[in-house]
Amino acid sequence: MAFDKKQLHILFFPLMSPGHFIPMIDMACIFASHNVRSTVVATPSDASKIPLSKSKYISVVTIPFPSPSLTNLPPDHENLATIRSSMFDLFVSALSLFQPPLQNLIHDLKPDCLISDSLFPWTADLALQFKIPRIIFHGAGVFPMYVSANIFSHFPLDESKEEFFMDGLAEKIKLYRKGLPDMFSNIPFLITMGEAEAKSYGVVVNTFREMEPTYVDFYKGTKKAWCIGPLSLANKLDEEKTAGWIAEKEEVKEKIVKWLDGKEEGSVLYVCFGSLCHFSGGQLRELALGLEKCNKNFLWVVRKEAEGDDVSEKEWMPENYKERVGERGLVVKGWVPQTTVLDHKSVGWFVTHCGWNSLQESTCAGVPMITWPLFHEQFINAEFLVETMGIGERMWEGFRKSEYRKFDDVIVTADEIAGVVGRVMGGGEKYEEMKRKAKDYGEKAKKAVDEGGSSYNDVVALIEELKTL
Template identity: 35%
Template structure:
């Protein structure tokens, strides 16, 4: 008993002296899981300094207020963001505020300029930092870690499957001499068969002037002490093992991070913005049969062409299945608003709900009426669908989304492809219709009908949902990893101190 008590005391002491510094990339898809990570670490007894900027702090006001009210040991550090000094509009502090992808280099350089003020701030802190967990893109955070003599772990918001694909592409320069965007790429040492066209590979996006920054990111990734993943052991065991073997890096799976507190997650996404549609949406869903509704949402950055949105809507109508559709309409897409008003909303009013702008995605996915999720396959949305135990219709747009599609469709076998043929690059509006209404109708019918294949997908999805929840419960794989991470970083800090 004495040894067990002593071990518990040592664990508690490690937690108390462990101070994590979290530095997210200022983009919603990267920031939200790191907010959840901060919650999980603090909930397990660690101290957290969460680095942000004034505009981004306003966006996450709901979470900040909750952390203060509940006494979570999270310090929100608001550093002034030098937007104007780097040729950005004043107040441009998030990737979704960048007006042209040609300014992304300016944005990344402005982020790197936070190094000195952050270092000065951390010198004043007691206890001193034990570990920095920064977005992979913040290569400059490694300099701060070296100055303090502490580990730096990277986080990129991908799953391990996609992270391994990206790592192999960069390590082997797989795309360097491939000129044809439609040429199929094979992945050496990948644990399961995988082929992707060059266009659909992560990292194929070309942004002028980023070559040196990409080089810095990769070099510091190689030197990092490990990787944090928003995933869980039971979902990706084979790929976690392969990633550790190929990179010689420890993988800390701490997810699904969105499960730390779904209400807080929703507040973090919403910030101060109240959703007038939220109550209406939930009331509408209450009237639907369990498992009958398809939820359609493509995230915050995907820019789908108006003509393609119309084609999508006509496919949903033709399916004759109930749906909730989060649509980017309004002032930016007057032609879509005109089409909606010309009869579409009236024709589908008994089985279709349109939400313009932000929607309470987590709350919707967990509603008993939802039976399918048409998604752009961003990892945050994908893992939220997995947690809710919902099968998916995959409609990737760019980045690693086509890789996530392969995980969902080929490995997990919990989804069907809608059949996207072309990539919609971030920062460039799609112009052509690449998915027909017939393809939409076929995918919805395949997922939502009562056939044997659909039933098998639903069963598998529910099983992964149960495993996801168990991972973060006491004794679960991610629960244990959080405690081990805190103890290891705390012990290292104590040894070096």
Template identity: 35%
Template sequence: MATTKVAGEEAERFRVFFIPFFVPSHMKPMAEIACEFAARGVDSTMVVTPANADFIRPIVEQAARAGHPVHILHYPFPSAEVGLPEGIENLTTVDPAEEGKIYQAVDAVQEAHGRVLRDNRPDAVVADVPYWWATDVARELGIPRLTFLPVGTFPLVVMSSLSRHKPYAGLTDGENRPFVVPGIPDSLEMVKSELPNFLRVRDAHAENADKIRKAQLECFGVVLNTFYEVEPAYADQFRREECRDGYYVGPTSMWPRQEVLEKKVAGKAGECKAWLYEQKPASVVYVGFGSFNHFSKQQHWEMARGLEASGRPFLWALKEKASAGGGADWLPEGFEERVRGRGLVIRGWVPQVEILSHRATGAFVTHLGWNSLLEGAAAGVPMITWPLAYEQFINERLVVGKLRVGARMWEGHRSSLPEEAARVVVPAEAIAAVVSRFAAPGEADEEVEAMRKRARELAAMARAAVSDGGSSWKDMDRLIDDLKAFRSNGVVVSST
């Protein structure tokens, strides 16, 4: 099982390797951080399996066009070992019934990661949170290991409290009365059915939780795709309790330089923008649910009927998947013809950041994956929340309850476990009622207009964070300086 060394390195270059987990929602922000490192003079290398290189290559190529090259170093995905076909290497391409095999691959690549690091000996490594062994390998090599966390400090502090205190322990599976999460800056209520998956079932994350936490506490520090101003009390608590140091360097989607952004309009991006330019300002509801969440065909029919009945212009990023019940009748008969002009359905990938930042976009129906949450916040767009799994129900408490820039799509029973969630279909009437509220400015109700004002203020904070002298700009500088200081003398000289 051979790996390839990065050739031609100059001794004086500061070399950092980045190793993401097998899902685009981790690969994308880590690649954006690697590109920003490169823009600041660091020799950055993304370490990925061959098929996953395709997911980051556009980001890396954009950085190269701007004069900030990032290497891509391949290592083999353990396809035969985990029983997956060649080329199926992440959670977006695997059949949902075989998602567990992607998590099995995490442990199976431990040896390959060790070989890559020992053969190439970078000056530092940023390894994704499941790769607990990277802390031990880095210690052996005498280099800093940073843990990459793809979510913010608000959900992380809440999940840490839930894991430690288990305030839900006395509740049966069917008992869904609210309980208070202890030991956090705010009063926050949860229900058992909306807890993160790993707190409800013994999955791969739960099996390795102790090792992951130990590695996070012992490593050099943690780098997160967030910005301090969006969750300051939680950012402070996270630094105090969950790591040696925390570096908040997001929103990573805002780091690409302008010369890079100007290269991105092509293909579907052009189609979406051409349609959006025909719509009134802040009138379009954008519907997008991330890179690998899939609804049943029945729920998609209700979504279609609800969007049609809402009377609002909409752009819907639709992911059809046969294993989720897709097929020729994925949408109600005649739906696309009836909404033509008012609604645009795009199948597969869409340029989400560009859609959200367009002047015509006025609301975002989202599952609240952390990347999507930050992209919506950065665009200053209010959110209609439809969490599905993981920490997304906690993120909803931030968006709706604390930041007050969103509204819930459904007030009925919800669950973080797919088999339970599938039993509840959100009806078209409920979807239409919520979406219809998000009319163009001057036509929406008072509460929606207030959300829009707060969303614009949040976007201004995000822009300031990644601008010269902003909190994320300074944390990015501090992170690189701390890593270089460690190489020079084995100590960190900067402070938070």
């Protein structure tokens, strides 16, 4: 396809993981809608799952995933969603091997800007080599990035205390020592990322100012940053843009929507823990029993485990479970159209691991959340939902964390699950106020991405700034 050489050209290089890959595809589509030539770099397996928009300004180029002989990963294990949990470190180590093919691509395509995931710190030097700006994409929001950037002022942490407080801009932030992102145990890598950020031109964030105004204003006062989210909402393409990601079947979507259509408004509890979260067989069983005991309608998505991580359903699923819960419960294994589910009028609450994408999608839909953080920055996000936004209720008080690998490893019991679900879905002034706040945030999210909104204006401002370069 022929392009105007004067047209702004951005190269997007996402991490091979659904939580990072999908929002960057949305981002590329948004820039393409502003007549910016947008090229996405992907491995062949990921590229095959990208339904391109109708825009003539977006395209995909491929580079191979490094050979198993170099990565020590099994063949066809080219995405974080498909590898065994024990291979996470091997996968991250393999990312540096993308440098030579990306260097060749930049040489051939001559883009005006590179937007790359934060976990590719070496792209900062690559961009300097070609004298183009490198902009970082973080999978998290501004609040968790603010916490992460300021956490070192509290080191060394007092190991005799489980929790500590960080002086925030608007309030004190309660954090848990064992709930900090795992990367804080890898100081050399954190230093490398910090050095790469110092060399980079700026940061794009999947958030909108009205969601975290105090922290956005502070963050923008310390570095070049553009808040261009919620990306799932800003990209107006049909939701099937992500359908190929986990081999969605149309009949699965139709089954779910038909089931939701038969439920009263706000009566369904949606339960989903994302694409990377693992549970033990024992915890899955407690969750099943808790959902049965709460006596509420529920749609529960059980993660399709990577080969080698799978826990047999026969080991944990209670006997005759589907018959026992009847039409009140729907259990789906694998992918579901999450934004369609959250937007459905019958969904009243969302039990979530507090991943940033899920948090954003629920906020856009105006659905309050029950927090069940597991790892990475999810414990930080959970505090943000509960204490700052006021649209979340904790599944438990205090701190609990586990590797979730032993079959009998249980963190939350069936009685606790049923108790929290029954309480929040039972109504009352506190929870009605949460629902009101959630709907208000949803309206603000829609306004932010519309023409003249805060996120729309940040996209335009970034484009104009890149043109001047």
